[in-house]
Amino acid sequence: MISTRKLLFSTTVLAGIMSFSAPAFAQSAPAQEQEATQVEEIVVTGSRIRRDPTNSATPLIQVEREALLTTGQSTVIDYLATIPALSNSVVPSDTTGGNLNDGGLSLPNLRSLGSGRTLTLVDGRRHVGAAQGSLAVDIDSIPRLLIQNIEIVTGGASSVYGADAVSGVLNFVLRKDFEGLEIDANYGQINQNGEANNRVSALAGINLFDDRLNLYAHAEWDRNEEIKTLDVDWLRDGWLLLGIDADPAATPFDGNTDAILFNNVRRLDRPRWGSTTLANSQPASPLNDPDVPFATCTSLTSPNCYAVDPTRTYWFDGTTARLANFGQRIGNTGTNRVFNIGGDGEPIANFGQESRVGESESQRYQVGSTFAITDNISLTGEYKFITEDTFDVSQPTFFSAFLSNTTYAANQTNVVRAVSQFDLRLDNAFLPSNLRDAILANVVQNYSAPTATQGSQPTTTTARPWAEHRMFGPQRTQDNTREVERFVVGLNGTHDRFLFVDNIAWDLSYVYGEARNENFERGVDVLRFALAADAVVDTAGVLGTPGAIVCRSRLIAASGGVAADRLRGGDLRDSAQGTLDLNQCVPLNIFGEGNQSAEALNYVDATISVSHVNEQEQILGAVSGQLWDFWGAGPIGVALGYEYRREYTEGLGRTRSTGDRLLFLNTGADFPGAEYETDELFAELAVPLFRDGWLGDYAELSGSYRYADYSTVGEQEVYGVNLVYRPIQEIAFKTSFNTSIRVPNLAENFSPFSQTFFNAVNDPCATANIIAQTNTEIRNNRIANCTALAAQQGLTFDFAGATATNVDDFNPIYGSGVAGVNGGNPFLQPEESESFTFSTVIEPSFIPNLSLILDYYEIEITNVIAAVSAQTAANNCVNGASLNSAACATIFRRDPTPGREFYIGAPAGDPIGGFIQGSVNYAALTTRGLDFTARYSYDFEEMNGWNLGRLDYSIGGLWLIEQEQFLNSNDPTDGTELSSGVFFPRVRFTSSLTYTPNSTWSVNWTVDWQTAQDIIDPRDFINNADSRPVDGLNTGNFARHDFTVRWNVRDDLSVRAGVVNAFDAEQSRYLGTATTSNFDPWGTRFFIGLNYRPF
Known part of the structure; x- marks a missing residue:
C-alpha cells in the first residue's frame, strides 16, 4: 500500500513544500495565442465544483482541437500516443494481423497500466466500449472536427468519475452552439512507400428563434490504405539476429560472440507453397562447442529428420523441382539451420503477418441540438452513427505434408494428423518425377553421439524413403465491420440562489450506446x-x-x-x-x-463469422453550488450526484458457423447475454482555507467520495483528498491522494466456457506435497487451509503427514486429466488502486510568459485481474495465510466417487467439471514518475519593439522512475521491473518550437525524443557477455523530427503542409521484424490539408 506517511503528506501544507516534485497540475495557457500543433497543458477543474481554474487541484493535460487537425498523424490516437503519459496506447497497427475481431481499434492507455484502466468520457458522460464485454472506448469513433478539446486526468479519479478511472480519465469535450459551415480535409502519407490516409470532415450549424435553438450536423469520411510488410523499407531489408556460436551450459561465456546481426535474410524451410526436404540426419558438434545438438531421425513425422540441407532440400521452378540455392548460408547453431543470404527462400519479414496496418474506411455522422427552454434551463440532444470497415491479412495458413508410401494404401484416403499436418503418397500426380525418384532412393546417414572434444562420426545408413513438404498456404484474412450508435438527451440549468446555496449548476442526462461488430x-x-x-x-x-x-x-x-x-x-x-x-473435390497442386x-x-x-453487441445505458444527475464563506477565504464548494449504469453484451461465436468442419481458423462458443447494473451516489466538497493572508496567497482542501452498488460485486466505496497551497502568486503546490477501483468487465466475468483438461494434477493438499514443500510458511499455511477446506465438506485428514500408524492422510491418485473449462470467472472482485501526486507550478513574474511544471505521481494497483492455470489456482487457494476465496471459487472438490470426495473433480456430465481456468485477482502493478513541462513565449514587438513576430517553445515529458508488475502467483512479492525496457523509456519528451512571423504564416518544429531502451536485461548480459554485440543491448536513443507550415490564405481559408519523421529515424535492427509503434516504424512521409469556413 501507499504509506500512511504519504496520505498525511497529501493533507499537510508545509511538509515537503520546498521539494520540487511534479505536477498532476495543468498550467494556465500564456496570454499569447499558442501554435496549433502544440500540446497545451492548462488547468481545468476535473471536478463538478466550479472554481477558479488556477486553483484546481486536479492533474490534467488539455489537448486543443487545432492540434488534432493540424498534426501529420492520421488518427487521434496516433497523436495522443506521442504524449509521454499515453505513449503505450493501442494504435491501429497494434490491432492488425495477429489479433482477432479488433482490427483498427484505438484505445488510450494512461501510464501504461492497460487500456481497460483508463476511463474515456464524452462531455463527462460514458461511452460504450468497443471489444466484446469491454469498457475500453475506440476513440477514433469520436468525430475529430467535433472535438473542442481533450481533458486528460493523469491519476486515479474513481471518486469523481466512477469505476475504471484507475490510471486516469480522458474527457472529450465537444463543440457547442456551432454556427456556420466548416470543412476540413487532409491527405497524408502513412508510410514512406506512399500508402496514404484521406479524410474529409464537414460541420454545419445554425441558430434559430433568436439564438434559443442551435442545430448542428457533422459528417466525416476517412480512409486508410493498407500497409503490407514489404511496403516498409527496413522490413524489406530483412534484418535478423542469428546464433553463430552455442556455449556449453557450464561455460556460457567462452569469448566467442554467440549471435550477430545479418540483413537480407531469407528462410528456406517454409516458403509460399513450399520446399521439400528429404529425410536426413545432421552430424552433431563436440560437446565443448555444441553448435549443432545431437539428434536422430527415427520416425516419419520426427522434426529431427528434416533439417534443410543443400543436398536434400528441393525448390520449385514452376512445375519442376531442383536442389535449392542456399546462397550464403548463415546461422551455425541448431539442427535445422534454415537461414541464408541470397539464393532461394522466403524473405524473413514474410514469416509474420502480411498487413502491418489494415485497410480501413470509416464514416462518422452526428447531429445534435440545444434548445434554451428558459434563460436558465436548456434541453440538449445528440445522435451519432459510426460505421467502419477494416481488412487485414495475418500470417498465412501453414502445413506439413509427409511424403511416403507407408501410412495409407493407394486405395485409401490420406491420413490427416492435425490441423496443419497430413500425409501424401509418392504417386501424387503433381509431385515432379525427379523429386519422386530422389525420395524413393533416399538413404539416411546415421551418426554416433558426440564426445566432449569430437563431433558425431558416420556410422550406419538406413533407407528412409520419406520427405516433408513444408509450406505457407492460402492467406488468412479478416474483414471486420464495426458500427456504433449513441443517443444523448439532457437537461441542464443554472440558478443564482436556492435557500442557502449560491451559483447553482445542475445537469441531468440519459445516454444509450450500442456497438455492433461482425468479423468475417x-x-x-x-x-x-x-x-x-x-x-x-x-x-x-x-x-x-x-x-x-x-x-x-x-x-x-x-x-x-x-x-x-x-x-x-x-x-x-x-x-x-x-x-x-x-x-466437390478439385485437385490442388501444393x-x-x-x-x-x-x-x-x-x-x-x-x-x-463472429459477431457481438455491447449496450450501455447511463442516467447521470449532478448539482453543484457554493455554500457559506465563513472566514473570508471564499465560499465552500459542494457537488452531489447520482448515476445509474447498465452494461450488456452478447455474441455469436465462431463454432456456430464452423459446423462439423475442421478449419485452419479459430473457434469459440456463443456468448449468451450478460449484464450488470450499478447505482452510485457521489459527492465533492471544496473548503478554501485562507486567501491573501499571512500564510500565503491561497489554500484549499477538497475531498470526494463515491458509493456504488454493483449487481456483480456488491457495494464499493472510493474517496479522494486534495490540497492546493499557493504561498505567493507565482508558485503553487498541489497534492492529492485518491483510491479507485476497476470492476471486472463482462468478458472477464462471463466469457463462455470451452472444455479443457487439467493433466498431471499436483494437488497442493496432498500430504506428500505438503511435506515436500521447502517453504515453511507455505507448508504451515497449506496444513491449516486444507484442513479448513476439508471441514467445509465434513471431512477430516491429517495434512501434517502420515506415520506407520496414521492412515488418515490425504493421498490422491489422479489417473487421468481432470475435465474443466476455460472461461470467465464470475467470482472476480474489483481491482483496487491508490494514487498519490505532488505538484509544483512556477510562473515567475520577472520572466513573462514562462511557466514551469513538475508533477510527481505514484500509482499502486492491487487485486489485479490476471489469467492463471488450474494448477496455479489450486496452489493460490491454500498457499496464503488464509483461504484465498477468489482462487478457491475456481477449484471444485466434488468427485462423487466414494473415497474421492475431496479430489479435484465433479460428477460425470457436469457442464463445468472440476475447475474454471481463467482470470483471478492476484497480481499487482505499480508505477511512479515525474512529468515535467516548460513553456515560454517571446513576442519580439512586445519585448523590444521589433516587428519580427513571435516565438513559442514548449517541452513536456516524463521521467519514468519505476514501472513494475507482480505476476508471480507463487510469490506475489516477486516483481518484474519494466522501466528502461522496450516501450518503457526512462525519459521521453516532446519539444515544440513555433515561429509566427505574422498573422499569415507559422512554422513549427517538433521533436519526439526518448532514451535508449534495453532489448535484453543487462544482468543477463553480465552473466553471458559474449551473447551478442554490445550495440545490441539496447535500442539507442530515438528522435523523430516533424515540420509543419501553416498559411492563412484569408480569413476563411487556411492551408497546412508538413513532413513527419523528416530524417527517417528507424527502430533498432536488433528488434527484429516486429513493428514497435513507439519508434514510429513508417519512415519519412508528407501531408497537406486545408480548413475552409465560407460562413
Missing part, C-alpha cells in the same frame, strides 16, 4: 485441403477422362471403395458435409508457388 475470417478447410492435395492420375478414366488428374477420394468412391472420412469417421458419404467434400488453380483454391476456402 477467411482461411482453409483442412480436410478439403488434404483431400485436394491427394491428387492422382485417373489412368482408366473412371471419372470420365483417361489420364486426368483427380482427387484420390473421388476415384476411390467411383471405383466402389470406401472413401474414409478422417475427421468424422466412417465414409465421407455418411454425412451431408462429407458428401459435399467428396463430390508443389511450388503459382501452380494452384482458382477452382482448387475456391474448393479449400473456408469462411466463418
Whole structure:
C-alpha cells in the first residue's frame, strides 16, 4: 500500500513544500495565442465544483482541437500516443494481423497500466466500449472536427468519475452552439512507400428563434490504405539476429560472440507453397562447442529428420523441382539451420503477418441540438452513427505434408494428423518425377553421439524413403465491420440562489450506446485441403477422362471403395458435409508457388463469422453550488450526484458457423447475454482555507467520495483528498491522494466456457506435497487451509503427514486429466488502486510568459485481474495465510466417487467439471514518475519593439522512475521491473518550437525524443557477455523530427503542409521484424490539408 506517511503528506501544507516534485497540475495557457500543433497543458477543474481554474487541484493535460487537425498523424490516437503519459496506447497497427475481431481499434492507455484502466468520457458522460464485454472506448469513433478539446486526468479519479478511472480519465469535450459551415480535409502519407490516409470532415450549424435553438450536423469520411510488410523499407531489408556460436551450459561465456546481426535474410524451410526436404540426419558438434545438438531421425513425422540441407532440400521452378540455392548460408547453431543470404527462400519479414496496418474506411455522422427552454434551463440532444470497415491479412495458413508410401494404401484416403499436418503418397500426380525418384532412393546417414572434444562420426545408413513438404498456404484474412450508435438527451440549468446555496449548476442526462461488430475470417478447410492435395492420375478414366488428374477420394468412391472420412469417421458419404467434400473435390497442386488453380483454391476456402453487441445505458444527475464563506477565504464548494449504469453484451461465436468442419481458423462458443447494473451516489466538497493572508496567497482542501452498488460485486466505496497551497502568486503546490477501483468487465466475468483438461494434477493438499514443500510458511499455511477446506465438506485428514500408524492422510491418485473449462470467472472482485501526486507550478513574474511544471505521481494497483492455470489456482487457494476465496471459487472438490470426495473433480456430465481456468485477482502493478513541462513565449514587438513576430517553445515529458508488475502467483512479492525496457523509456519528451512571423504564416518544429531502451536485461548480459554485440543491448536513443507550415490564405481559408519523421529515424535492427509503434516504424512521409469556413 501507499504509506500512511504519504496520505498525511497529501493533507499537510508545509511538509515537503520546498521539494520540487511534479505536477498532476495543468498550467494556465500564456496570454499569447499558442501554435496549433502544440500540446497545451492548462488547468481545468476535473471536478463538478466550479472554481477558479488556477486553483484546481486536479492533474490534467488539455489537448486543443487545432492540434488534432493540424498534426501529420492520421488518427487521434496516433497523436495522443506521442504524449509521454499515453505513449503505450493501442494504435491501429497494434490491432492488425495477429489479433482477432479488433482490427483498427484505438484505445488510450494512461501510464501504461492497460487500456481497460483508463476511463474515456464524452462531455463527462460514458461511452460504450468497443471489444466484446469491454469498457475500453475506440476513440477514433469520436468525430475529430467535433472535438473542442481533450481533458486528460493523469491519476486515479474513481471518486469523481466512477469505476475504471484507475490510471486516469480522458474527457472529450465537444463543440457547442456551432454556427456556420466548416470543412476540413487532409491527405497524408502513412508510410514512406506512399500508402496514404484521406479524410474529409464537414460541420454545419445554425441558430434559430433568436439564438434559443442551435442545430448542428457533422459528417466525416476517412480512409486508410493498407500497409503490407514489404511496403516498409527496413522490413524489406530483412534484418535478423542469428546464433553463430552455442556455449556449453557450464561455460556460457567462452569469448566467442554467440549471435550477430545479418540483413537480407531469407528462410528456406517454409516458403509460399513450399520446399521439400528429404529425410536426413545432421552430424552433431563436440560437446565443448555444441553448435549443432545431437539428434536422430527415427520416425516419419520426427522434426529431427528434416533439417534443410543443400543436398536434400528441393525448390520449385514452376512445375519442376531442383536442389535449392542456399546462397550464403548463415546461422551455425541448431539442427535445422534454415537461414541464408541470397539464393532461394522466403524473405524473413514474410514469416509474420502480411498487413502491418489494415485497410480501413470509416464514416462518422452526428447531429445534435440545444434548445434554451428558459434563460436558465436548456434541453440538449445528440445522435451519432459510426460505421467502419477494416481488412487485414495475418500470417498465412501453414502445413506439413509427409511424403511416403507407408501410412495409407493407394486405395485409401490420406491420413490427416492435425490441423496443419497430413500425409501424401509418392504417386501424387503433381509431385515432379525427379523429386519422386530422389525420395524413393533416399538413404539416411546415421551418426554416433558426440564426445566432449569430437563431433558425431558416420556410422550406419538406413533407407528412409520419406520427405516433408513444408509450406505457407492460402492467406488468412479478416474483414471486420464495426458500427456504433449513441443517443444523448439532457437537461441542464443554472440558478443564482436556492435557500442557502449560491451559483447553482445542475445537469441531468440519459445516454444509450450500442456497438455492433461482425468479423468475417477467411482461411482453409483442412480436410478439403488434404483431400485436394491427394491428387492422382485417373489412368482408366473412371471419372470420365483417361489420364486426368483427380482427387484420390473421388476415384476411390467411383471405383466402389470406401472413401474414409478422417475427421468424422466412417465414409465421407455418411454425412451431408462429407458428401459435399467428396463430390466437390478439385485437385490442388501444393508443389511450388503459382501452380494452384482458382477452382482448387475456391474448393479449400473456408469462411466463418463472429459477431457481438455491447449496450450501455447511463442516467447521470449532478448539482453543484457554493455554500457559506465563513472566514473570508471564499465560499465552500459542494457537488452531489447520482448515476445509474447498465452494461450488456452478447455474441455469436465462431463454432456456430464452423459446423462439423475442421478449419485452419479459430473457434469459440456463443456468448449468451450478460449484464450488470450499478447505482452510485457521489459527492465533492471544496473548503478554501485562507486567501491573501499571512500564510500565503491561497489554500484549499477538497475531498470526494463515491458509493456504488454493483449487481456483480456488491457495494464499493472510493474517496479522494486534495490540497492546493499557493504561498505567493507565482508558485503553487498541489497534492492529492485518491483510491479507485476497476470492476471486472463482462468478458472477464462471463466469457463462455470451452472444455479443457487439467493433466498431471499436483494437488497442493496432498500430504506428500505438503511435506515436500521447502517453504515453511507455505507448508504451515497449506496444513491449516486444507484442513479448513476439508471441514467445509465434513471431512477430516491429517495434512501434517502420515506415520506407520496414521492412515488418515490425504493421498490422491489422479489417473487421468481432470475435465474443466476455460472461461470467465464470475467470482472476480474489483481491482483496487491508490494514487498519490505532488505538484509544483512556477510562473515567475520577472520572466513573462514562462511557466514551469513538475508533477510527481505514484500509482499502486492491487487485486489485479490476471489469467492463471488450474494448477496455479489450486496452489493460490491454500498457499496464503488464509483461504484465498477468489482462487478457491475456481477449484471444485466434488468427485462423487466414494473415497474421492475431496479430489479435484465433479460428477460425470457436469457442464463445468472440476475447475474454471481463467482470470483471478492476484497480481499487482505499480508505477511512479515525474512529468515535467516548460513553456515560454517571446513576442519580439512586445519585448523590444521589433516587428519580427513571435516565438513559442514548449517541452513536456516524463521521467519514468519505476514501472513494475507482480505476476508471480507463487510469490506475489516477486516483481518484474519494466522501466528502461522496450516501450518503457526512462525519459521521453516532446519539444515544440513555433515561429509566427505574422498573422499569415507559422512554422513549427517538433521533436519526439526518448532514451535508449534495453532489448535484453543487462544482468543477463553480465552473466553471458559474449551473447551478442554490445550495440545490441539496447535500442539507442530515438528522435523523430516533424515540420509543419501553416498559411492563412484569408480569413476563411487556411492551408497546412508538413513532413513527419523528416530524417527517417528507424527502430533498432536488433528488434527484429516486429513493428514497435513507439519508434514510429513508417519512415519519412508528407501531408497537406486545408480548413475552409465560407460562413
